Amino acid sequence: MAAELAELLTIASDVLDAAAPRFVEGVGAPSAVDKGRGDFATELDLELERTLSKQLTERTGFPVHGEEFGGPQLTSGTAWVLDPIDGTFNYSAGHPLSGMLLALVQEGEPVLGLTWLPGLGQRYAAATGGPVFLNGKPLPSLERKTLSSAMIGFGAFNIDGAGRIPGIFRFNLLGALSRLSGRVRMHGSTGIDLAYTASGVLGGAVVFGHHPWDNAAGVALVRAAGGVVTDLLGRDWNIESGSVLAAAPGVHEELLDMINATADRARGEVEQ
Known part of the structure; x- marks a missing residue:
């Protein structure tokens, strides 16, 4: 299982890397879909979700549950969970604090996590058991704090x-x-x-x-x-x-x- 997760993490990282230039290109995109109560999606949300979902499914065989288009239920089985643009208000305003979020969920529990922050040049990735990688380099485990x-x-x-x-x-x-x-x-x-x-x-x-x-x-x-x-x-x-x-x-x-x-x-x- 560890070897399989490592391979899937590599594939997911490649897919997000390929989408990062388009993410950066679209910073400042206006609202395109009103989702109510001050929430909205841009055209880039829709485009990126379609592109990323297609590539992930083709390369891994697992379905994708995305913010904009939904997907399979997540309490059983295995599926990717995708937010193509997290921090959409920031993104649309041209603020750099936004990113792409991707997790692999098995039986309701996330076993892979990837957070890509292209505006900051930061890529966080981890599989169950750690470590967390930042731009490919392992980070130390968290110490006890106050x-x-x-x-x-x-x-x-x-x-x-x-x-x-x-x-x-x-x-x-x-x-x-x-x-x-x-x-x-x-x-x-x-x-x-x-x-x-x-x-x-x-x-x-x-x-x-x-x-x-x-x-x-x-x-x-x-x-x-x-x-x-x-x-x-x-x-x-x-x-x-x-x-x-x-x-x-x-x-x-x-x-x-x-x-x-x-x-x-x-x-x-x-x-x-």
Whole structure:
């Protein structure tokens, strides 16, 4: 299995490398498909997903589940999960913090993760068991850290937003986090938050989104680096999880304690 995964990782890397020039060429592409609530896709999203899906299927035999066109269910079997442009708002605005995300999922668990950041010249890749490679060079495993010394990636929110994780709760989490670590970063890209957690640039990442194409690649990277990945409730992450809490050992425990304390305060205020 390790040899097979290594071969698949090489193929996937080649496919993303071939698409990188087109990705860079399209930076600044305007919105083409309105997906609602401030979300959209560019024509490059559609083009890249078609191109990458075709090549991956032809070269590996596995189907692709993409953000724009969907695909097979992911709780069983083997399939690629693709986000052709992560950080689409950044990409469309000409901001360099955007990338291509790709994971291979087997029975609902990511076993390969690739995060390509062409605007930054960075390529992160890993298979189950590690190590994480940055531009082909292995990175050291994550060491135990404390929250007070770590930068934390934090997901976007609207304080008035409702939904699964209300905006006010996200706002309260941000406030609590600011007291424990004054180094909070909002990159506008889940892929960057998770890749930088895997590489040790960030100590952890708080991700409110649940889409597998946003999360699977980064989860694979963080796990391969020796990090801890759960949802925001502390349950082991799987492809159906509604959020991601990924961090270095030590930092994850502190973040989870902070989230639980914030939730307890919110429940107490409701009861009053």
